[in-house]
Each structure stands twice: as structure tokens, then as C-alpha cells.
Amino acid sequence: MKELYFLRCRECGTKYGNAPQSFCEECFSPLEVSYDYEAVGQTAKREALSHRAFNMWRYAELLPLPAGFTPTHAIGGTPLVRSRKLGAKWGVKNLYLKNDAVCFPSLSFKDRVVATALAAARKFGFKTVGCSSTGNLANAVAAQGAQQGFDTTVFIPADLEPAKVLNTAVYGARVIRIDGSYDHVNRLCTQIADRFQWGLVNVNLRPYYAEGSKTHGYEIAEQLAWELPDNVVVPMAGGSLIGKIAKAFCELAHLGWVEPKQVKFFGAQATGCSPIADAVKRGLSRFEPQKPHTIARSLAIGNPADGPFALRLIRESGGWSEDISDPEIIEAIKLLGETEGIFAETAGGVTTGVAGKLIEQGRIKPDETTVVCITGNGLKTTDAIAADFPVAEAIAPRMEAFEALVQQRLYAAAKTR
Amino acid sequence: MTNLEKENMAITIEIPTAFRRFTEGAPRVDSGATTVGEALNELTTRFPALSRHVRDEQGQIRQFLNVYLNEEDIRFLGGEASTLKDGDRVLLVPSIAGG
Numbered sequence: 001m002k003e004l005y006f007l008r009c010r011e012c013g014t015k016y017g018n019a020p021q022s023f024c025e026e027c028f029s030p031l032e033v034s035y036d037y038e039a040v041g042q043t044a045k046r047e048a049l050s051h052r053a054f055n056m057w058r059y060a061e062l063l064p065l066p067a068g069f070t071p072t073h074a075i076g077g078t079p080l081v082r083s084r085k086l087g088a089k090w091g092v093k094n095l096y097l098k099n100d101a102v103c104f105p106s107l108s109f110k111d112r113v114v115a116t117a118l119a120a121a122r123k124f125g126f127k128t129v130g131c132s133s134t135g136n137l138a139n140a141v142a143a144q145g146a147q148q149g150f151d152t153t154v155f156i157p158a159d160l161e162p163a164k165v166l167n168t169a170v171y172g173a174r175v176i177r178i179d180g181s182y183d184h185v186n187r188l189c190t191q192i193a194d195r196f197q198w199g200l201v202n203v204n205l206r207p208y209y210a211e212g213s214k215t216h217g218y219e220i221a222e223q224l225a226w227e228l229p230d231n232v233v234v235p236m237a238g239g240s241l242i243g244k245i246a247k248a249f250c251e252l253a254h255l256g257w258v259e260p261k262q263v264k265f266f267g268a269q270a271t272g273c274s275p276i277a278d279a280v281k282r283g284l285s286r287f288e289p290q291k292p293h294t295i296a297r298s299l300a301i302g303n304p305a306d307g308p309f310a311l312r313l314i315r316e317s318g319g320w321s322e323d324i325s326d327p328e329i330i331e332a333i334k335l336l337g338e339t340e341g342i343f344a345e346t347a348g349g350v351t352t353g354v355a356g357k358l359i360e361q362g363r364i365k366p367d368e369t370t371v372v373c374i375t376g377n378g379l380k381t382t383d384a385i386a387a388d389f390p391v392a393e394a395i396a397p398r399m400e401a402f403e404a405l406v407q408q409r410l411y412a413a414a415k416t417r
Numbered sequence: 418m419t420n421l422e423k424e425n426m427a428i429t430i431e432i433p434t435a436f437r438r439f440t441e442g443a444p445r446v447d448s449g450a451t452t453v454g455e456a457l458n459e460l461t462t463r464f465p466a467l468s469r470h471v472r473d474e475q476g477q478i479r480q481f482l483n484v485y486l487n488e489e490d491i492r493f494l495g496g497e498a499s500t501l502k503d504g505d506r507v508l509l510v511p512s513i514a515g516g
Contacts, residue, residue, distance in 0.1 A: 011481075023512035028435065028470055029481045030512050132515050184488065186515035193514075194434050203514040238516015286480060289492050303490060305516045308480055 004043075005064040007207055008034040010309065018064070020124050020204040022193075030305065031207045033064045037254060046226070046257045053077070055104075056112055056215035062251060063116055063215070064208050066123040072147065075115045076215050078103050080223035080371070085339035086352075090359045094369040096229070097336075098220055100376070101344050106143045106167065107377035108136035108298075108345075109241065113212035114144050117201035120208035121150065126199030130154050132189035133202075134182050134237065134298045135164030136345075136376050141201055142173035153198070155185050161297060163380050181292060183303045202238075206305075213241045217248025220371050221258050228253070228261040230368035231319070233355045235347045235375055236267040236276050237299040239310030245373075246313055266364070267314050267321035268354035270294035270329060270346075276307050280314055280321035287311060295326045295384040296346040298376055320363050324353040330385050332356070333378060343378030351375075426451070428505040430460055435511050439467040448507075453486055454497030456507050470511075483510040 007016040011029035023030055044061035052058040056076030060069075079099045087095035100109040114137070121129050130153040131141045138154040145152035152173040156165065157180060169175050178185045193203040201209045221228055228249050234242040242265055253260040269277040272294025279287035287307045292300035304310065314321050324332065329346055332353030336342050344352065355372045358364045378385075395401040430446045440446065446463070450456035457478070461468040473479050484491045485508040491499050501507070 022514050023435070023481070025435065027481075028479070028511035030514075180488070182515070183490070186513060187483070187485065187508075187510060190510050190514055191433075200514075202516060206514045240516050289490055291493070301516055303483070303513060305513050 003067065004036045004039045004061075005033050006035075007031045018120075018123075020120070020126070020199060022204055022206040033207045033211050035062070037251075041255050044255065046255075049222070056115065056212070056219075059215055059218045062218070062248075064211050065116070065119050069119050071115070073105060073111075073115070073144065075104055075111045076219065078219065080220060081340060081342065083340055086336065089339060090356055092359055092364065092366045092368075092370065094367070095355075096220075096224070096369070096371045097340060097342060098216065098223075098371055098373050099342055100216065101342060101348060101374050101378065105147075106136070106139040107380065108140065109213065109216055109373075109375040110136045110140035111144070112215050113137075113209045114140040114201055116212035117199075117205045117209035118144055118148055118150065120205050121199035121201070122148070124199065124205075126197070127151055128153060128196075129199045129201060130189075131201045131203075132156075132182070132186045133168075134300055135160050135168075135380065136298050137202060138168040138173070138175070139164060139380075142168040142171035145173060146171040155189055155192075157182050157185055161381055161383055163382060164297075167380065182301055183289070183292075186301075186303075186305075210240045210244055213244035214248035214251070216241065216373065217245035218252065220245070221249065221252050224369070224371075226252075226258050227369075228258050228263050229371045230261075231264045231266060231364050231370040233266045233268055233351050233358065233364075233370065233372045235299055235351045235373060236269050236310055236321070237301045237304065237347075239267075239276055239304040239306035241373070241375070242267055243306055243309050243313055246317070263317060264319040265313050265317040266319045266354070266358055267310055268351045269321065269323040270296035270299055270350050271323040271325045272296070273300045273302055274323035275302060276304060276310050276314075277321040277323040279307075279311050294329075294346075295381075296329055296350050297381070298345060298347045299350060320358065322354045322357050322361075324350060324357060328353045330388060333385055334388070336374075337378070342374060344374045345376035345378050345381040346384050347376050348374040348378070426501075426503045428456060428501045428503070428507060430456055430507045431509065433509055433511060436467060436470065436509060439464050439470070451501055452497065453484060453491050453494075453499045453501065453507060456501065457484070457497070471509075481512045483513045484508070485510065 009024035055074040083095040273292035329349040333349035
């Protein structure tokens, strides 16, 4: 079957056949996957989805998958949680949390992008795959790389959270620690992809990789009963996800699966690494790169590859971008846990905290439908909040000891019979 | 800096594969430039076809082109005015990826 997708330059529009290539040979701007939407529209039918399992592959026609591709993992298909307590606390009626903290198999939205990247890696004949990563991506590449039989090498900043390093090494991946920031790691990987015949998912396979993020957006629309929300609050690191959710919504509208709508896109960053938010707030035409210093390591990209596109999208959609401090991130993680029972990693704290800030600023209105994207699991970044939860003193396994504790601590809720 | 010192100074501009079709295949080019901006101008004077890929219509370094002096992005160092010393390496990276 003829492939219905190809590569296209995001700036000059030059088209290319499918290849492991991430930038345009004419103007050196990033490439992205585009589709023959007319042909896609003839094969992709919304009604057909009811017969498919609820995971990212139900949107296969809208993804750059080679002919004959057979998925092995049920990736994606995460819950869209309608908030009760958090929304009520903030005074908004229609607040939803898209919870990729429970994405399969490695507990972040990066499972989605790696799924489409490895489909491309196999098609292009790569034996070795890898990535530059702030942690979540390394976990996802290592897990799926192992399952699919790739030789896997990942590159990470040397000072990454121990849990994220362990969650990569356990799958048998080679972990190369780089003495530098993510931006140093990333630059090195760009040079490695230039020199070695490796499939680096977020470098030379980046156009295919990034398309996997669209499924986060398709799911949001489908879970809202095929309606687009008014607002989406998205964490921004490289700035890719926010654009791919927008692309997903546009495609669904183009195919007639949803009514078109001007969705406002809100980008969330940590103050300690906020080049895009800074540019939005100061009205800059180009963002200024930053040296990251934040506990939100998964968002610590000071030179975001898709920063210019994210900036444009936020402005054109009528959205905004905000950032919160590290203590605010920790408070937001706790707030989300206590109100919704969701344990998010630091990036989820960023989106939650920023959503609250945007509501307070009146940029998000109480009657609007708002989706907050939670992209990773809190079990990966326990170090960031451990100090807030000192270990309680143990008591003897006797009723008297417990009764003494109840009296001592004034457990209001505890009632003796 | 005296003229003699300037003449003796040599820095290297590293050319990514994508740019080599404009540099007759050369992977690196030596230069006696004293600032990053001067090094880029020297490069584009020598290889005019590279010019429009390095600078936009306003003469600014293209948005998606990243320029590094040794390990550091020049935007942290004073941009094109960043001064060069003997043995420095200027690295061009089109369209940084990642994220």
C-alpha cells in the first residue's frame, strides 16, 4: 500500500520522501510529517474506532506507520479524569486532567512518541536506537527498545534523578551520562546522528517521533465525546507536545470528526527554565535560551527546538504562557495528589500550578472546558518532594501505643468505640 | 592585539554534514577571525552559497541555526561579538533537535 505520509519543511514547505532526517536541506528548518489528507479521509472513519481497543493505535490512519506495521504494545489510552475537588477549589466547572502518568509501559507520554519513532526506526533498518533525554524519554526508549529487540543507547545529563536512571538501566539499555546540561547532551546527539548510522528518536527520527504526541490530543477529543475543549494547559520542554495537540485537533476538525473550534493553548514552564513563557510574557519575537535551574528536570530544556512554533501557536490561539517556582511546583504536586488522587512528576506539578495561576488571572474562565495535561508519574521524581514528607516515628504493635498516639496527636477523625 | 598576534591566531569552524555541499566538502575551515561574527562572515565570503543559510534577510543569524563557541551557545557569551582566542572552535548546528 502506498504511504500516505511524507516529510515537509515547517518553514519553506519543501516536501521530502520518508527518511531519517529532521531538517530541511534548503533552509535547515525542522521537518515534520504531513499527510495526503484526502486519501486519509477516505480510509479513516470515526465509526470504525468503536471496534478498536482504547489505545493510541486506534488512530493508526492518522500516524506515520509503515505498511504492514503491527503494534505490539497497547500504548496510550490513558484516562481523562473529570476533576471534582480541584475544579471546585478553583471555582471552575469543567476541569479535566489528561493522565499520562499511567501511560503504558513506562509511565509518561513519551511512550507515545517512542512508539511511532521505533516504527520508523524499523522501517529504515536501524539496529541501534537511542535518544538524548531528561529521563522520561530514556525510560520509554529503553523499555520499548528492549521489547522490540533494538540495541539501545541513551544519553542523559549526569545529574539526572536516580529513579529515572534506574528506570532506564533496568531494561538493559546502555546509559551514557554526559557531564553537562540537557542542551549539551542534545547538541552532542545532533553531532552523533550526523556521524553514526543510529536511529536517535528525537534527532534524526524526530519528525516521526513527534507525531506520536498527537494521540494525546485525539484521546482528549474522543474522551470529551468528540468535542474540542476551550483551553488546554500543556507542559513545555522542547515545545513539541503543545503543537502536536494543536495539530491533532486541526486534523480531527479537517476530517469532520469534531466541530472546528478556536482552542486556546496555554504553555506551562518552571520559572527556573522558562524561555518560552518569558518570550510570551515579554512579547519577544524570538525566545532567549536559558541555563536551566529547576527541580522540574523533565522540562529543563533551555534551548527548546520547537520554541519558535510553540510561541507562535500560543499567540495565535489567544492563549498565554506562565511559569511557577520550585516551591510552587511541590505545592501543586501535593494539591493534585490530595484533591484528585493523582501522583504526578514535577512536570505535572508545573501544569497543575500554572493552571491554577491562569484561572486566578482570569485567563481561564469558570464556565469553559479546560484540560490540564499530566505527562509523567510522580514515582519518578520522589526526590523532589521527599523532604516535605518526613518519616513518622514508629509505634509498638500494641493498642495502648496506638491509643497514646491518638491522644498525643489529636487525630480529629479517629474515634474510639 | 597586534597584527602579528592576529596573523598567528587560528581558530576552527566546524561544518556540519548538511552544510558541506556549500564548502566543497570541507568538514572544517581554519580562520584568523577574532570574533564569532567575523568568523561567520569570513566563512560566507569564502563560500557565498552558504550565506543565505547562515543569515536571514535582516542579517541576523537564522532562527534555527545554532552557533557554539567551544562548548557554549554564543547567546550566553555575547553573541556574534564573542571574542575568539587561539585554538577556539566554532561549531554550527542546523536545527537543534531533542525535547
